Amino acid sequence: MANIRDVARHAGVSVSTVSNVLNGRANQMRQETLERIEQAMKELNYHPNRVAQQLKTGQAKMIGLLVPSIVNPSFAALAREVDLAAKKHQYRVLLGNTYRQEEEERAFLEDMMSHGVRGVIVAASNMEKPYFASAAAQGMIMINYDSRMPGGDVYNAMPFDSVSMDNVEAGRQAAQHLIDRGCRNIVFVTEATPTVSRSHKIGGFLEALRDSGLPCEHRIIEGKALSAYGDTEMSELGRALAGKVLDISPHPDGVVAINDALGIGLLVGLRDANISVPGDISVVGIDNIPLSELINPGLTSVMPPLAKMAELMVDRLLVRIEEPAIAPEEMLFVPTLVSRQSVR
Template sequence: MTKIRMIDVANQAKVSKSTVSQYLNGRYSHMSEKTKEKIRMAVEELNYVPNPIARSLKSDKTKTIGVIVRDITGFNTSRVLRGIDDFCKQAGYNVLIYNTDFDEEIEKRSLLALRQMCVDGIIITSTGKNSDLINQYTSSGYPVVQFQLEYQHCQTDIVLSDFKQAARQATEHLIKLGHKRIGFMTQDFESSVSRKERYLGYLEALKAHQIPFEKELLNIWDRKAGFEISPIEQLHVKNPPTAFFTQHLAITVDLLKVLGEYQIEIPQQVSILGFDEIPMVDMFKVPISVIQQNSYQLGVESATLLLNRLDKSSDSMEYKKVVVPCQLVKRSSIRMNEL
């Protein structure tokens, strides 16, 4: 099949190639209606589709951005993507999405591929393992916006939920219901500022209510290995936790599987509060209380930061951080602890 070129449209309409180019770029205020109609009909008859890459070589913009996520099927990630896509559509930008499956090498290849495809900028939720490459991009003036997770040595514009305040609010909610031994289930947080913020919020709430932190209540969860300590073992010690506070949807799901397998009743035997909304939670026998992130707004704010960066005539190295509030959603997975 022969590829239709701009010159073919010009020959069909009997106008110059530059006139066709002006028409395609919307610069036809001084063009006669007859000329516009001839070009429109030629484009339609030849089924001509402009080459965005060729056009970008002249305009220095592809009107396309890249988005790199760790799990495209994630409940919150899908809503972030919707926010990004909706905002970009309104601004006339296209979105290319890359999925990494939490693999740092795939993430690196995605960053390189999108740069080679001349996307105007990148939005990423990173593994934290490609900070040098991301810093190389931003130091050269190439716009990158991170969302969801913050890493200490990765300097970009970033959009985050208010993790510390949300974790403190959740912990205080449990404390006000009489829970003093609250199990804190989290991924390793030493490399991630955002994960540590949740931990600090938890500690702040305990301190504010004069409850000493007990190390045995901290349970580290790994995506492959699962829980460092079995939640069932935690519940069978002399002075067990009366509530578990999980810091990620995947942790909550694994916890519920373990409790279900051992027929642990919620909230009669242990109360549960999770970070992140759970799909179809209203269908659960016991709907789980959660800290709900405003994922759609995270997407909108990420796209806004990136497009604002693109629209600036001079690139400022002063990076911006946007913090989006979370919401505590109270359901029936927490009971009053009267002990």
């Protein structure tokens, strides 16, 4: 079985040069040298001993990703982009479904620490919980995704980066698009359990209505999911909430859905009630999941720059693992609206 010395000899380079490639430090290397080393590893069928690497460095070439539920298409899309970004650095992603439960989050953090993982992206969770601070004190580098940290001195005391789409702007863009298309009786449909990102989207939605002189009272339609936050049942909830939308008299002519999964369910519920979209009611979602362009009618949606966000988060984790003293930052990304057939 070939070892690292065999690879170095076959490629005509030093052992340390091969080690740099194996540990993701090839950015200063000539492309021809990198290709020669990769070819040598292929010809010798060489596979690095990851256990030995971990014992030597104290960390694994893995990063963690904690999501509420991979069933939610928004988090599935995030997982894909994070995985693609990690692969560019020869890192793998260890995924955990937490269902927003504290015991699951705590257990995953402990498991990841024990496996040598030193960087974790935590999606849609309240990171003021004490076990996140405890993990950070033990050397875990974390990024808070899609749940902005509190401002002021409280934020400055938090040892985490924060990366999010500007959810206020997302809600504002969705409502403004409906207003620009002539809608005047507009509602916002969401799962009832409050989260930071949901409240920000609602805030932006109401801001657009106020700026256009439209009524803001009784504009939020909520439904309670069976699970705490509805992460696994957004489409079913959207279908059920179509009835609440149609209970309003006169019927709304525009609807913003908290996310695309709920918006797609809403389209189905409106179709079941023989309501034409966009003829009778226009619908806008938020997140722009891949399914949104495949349904009929295609769902207009506000899109986060997810690939750029994932690349930033992975890069940021790896930089701060090497330099833990770097101060955490909050990074907001501006969304864009993707127009399809669900809006008149």
